[in-house]
Amino acid sequence: MxxxxxxxxxxxxxxxxxxxxxxxxxxxxxxxxxxxxxxxxxxxxxxxxxxxxxxxxxxxxxxxxxxxxxxxxxxxxMSKVMLEEIVFDTWYGGRTVLLGDACHKMNPSGGVGGIHAIHDAVTLANWMSTLRLADEEKLGKVFKKYRNERYPVAKAAFATSQMLTHNFGKNLLSVLIREMMKRIPVWVFKRIIYKMYASRPQASFLPLVEDNAPLKPSYQYSLHKTLAINKELAKKATGSSTISNTPVTV
Ligand SMILES: Cc1cc2nc3c(=O)[nH]c(=O)nc-3n(C[C@H](O)[C@H](O)[C@H](O)COP(=O)(O)OP(=O)(O)OC[C@H]3O[C@@H](n4cnc5c(N)ncnc54)[C@H](O)[C@@H]3O)c2cc1C
Incomplete structure (x- = not known):
């Protein structure tokens, strides 16, 4: 057992x-x-x-x-944790919004729960940065955009994490899947890795980090959209569309 x-x-x-x-x-x-x-x-x-x-x-x-x-x-x-797995459908209501394990609890076998909690925070912060007045209606709109962006990614990570439970499972199916995984072609393995790590949101209100990883990030919706919105807002306020987010290498 x-x-x-x-x-x-x-x-x-x-x-x-x-x-x-x-x-x-x-x-x-x-x-x-x-x-x-x-x-x-x-x-x-x-x-x-x-x-x-x-x-x-x-x-x-x-x-x-x-x-x-x-x-x-x-x-x-030493700590003991009980397994909890769920992706909730509701992520916000009124002025309250959830991120991380509070809205998606993934199987630890995937080792991605913490990463997704941080990515939620970045995405939410991007959308929040476009707000000048945080009334409930405007908050609701940005919470919706945040949830629309992150929910499918959380669902996919949840499914991958469940698949990876077979790395540790004791039943026949897990044994068969482990044997199969040892033999999968590199391109299939790369696709699995891409699915797990391609979504890498960056903060649009901070200097951008040059992403030199061999695995290219997927389209970062909140980064590009909120950059454009904030540039537009800066232009309206000052007449200049320059905001300081030039890439830096880390
Ligand atoms: C065994 C195991 C291995 C894991 N390995 C990895 C890994 O390798 N990589 C990875 O990315 N993720 C991993 N994870 C998942 C990762 O730990 C979680 O997804 C991540 O910690 C979630 O962050 P969070 O901020 O959403 O929640 P939490 O880290 O749970 O933070 C919530 C905080 O709120 C506090 N809190 C709760 N209720 C209250 C209250 N009423 N008032 C005030 N404070 C409260 C809690 O004490 C806690 O400090 C692993 C998880 C487990 C169980």
Missing amino acids: CTWFTNTTAQNTVCWSVIHFLDKDSSKRHDSFRNSEWGPEAAEALAREVRVFKVPGGKDGKELTMAEYIDRTPSDL
Whole structure:
């Protein structure tokens, strides 16, 4: 019922994770609505259950187990999270708007939830930068533009993240998909990567960053549209359409 993995970091440390798959019965015992399931005690309780799991490595013929890692992990750095997956349809109402996990909770297998939270913030800020008067009607209009731009991207990332759960799954389908993924042609792999990372919004009200990544970004709607709107507004206010957002290299 578990998958566990370790990975090394650039800081010469090791990170570890254990995924506990729940069925109908066990999911009742691990109810995500119980606060006790989220605290450090819950993480420690799960860690106790998985200490004996073997991991590759070991010295002088001695087997390595998860216990070696768990004992070296400060308890405040251990956390247990319950799986939540959903893309909500409603992202705003009145003067309130949602971004990140509040409106789209993706499977951690994809490793993109945080990226999309930041991209939401950039896109929302772009549209907000066109407002001179934040009354409810105008806010509603920019919230709608923000949601229209980000919702399809969040939906696609949600689907890709679900597909990537097979990297860790224990059932036959996951095993077959893993075998298939080892054999997919490079061009298919590139398409998957493009789908995951092509949407890279930049802030239109800051100096633009030169994007030198081999994977070109897709059309950045809010960047181009709000740049044009802000130029027009600047022209009206000062008679000049110059706004400072020349590219800088980072
Ligand atoms: C195991 C795991 C691995 C992941 N790996 C990756 C990865 O490799 N790459 C990646 O991009 N993403 C990853 N993610 C996803 C990423 O962590 C989230 O998508 C991201 O943190 C969402 O950011 P957020 O600001 O929307 O929400 P959060 O980071 O959840 O921030 C919300 C904040 O609001 C606070 N809060 C909640 N309620 C209240 C309240 N009533 N009053 C005041 N404050 C409140 C919370 O304490 C929290 O600090 C991973 C997630 C998990 C669970």
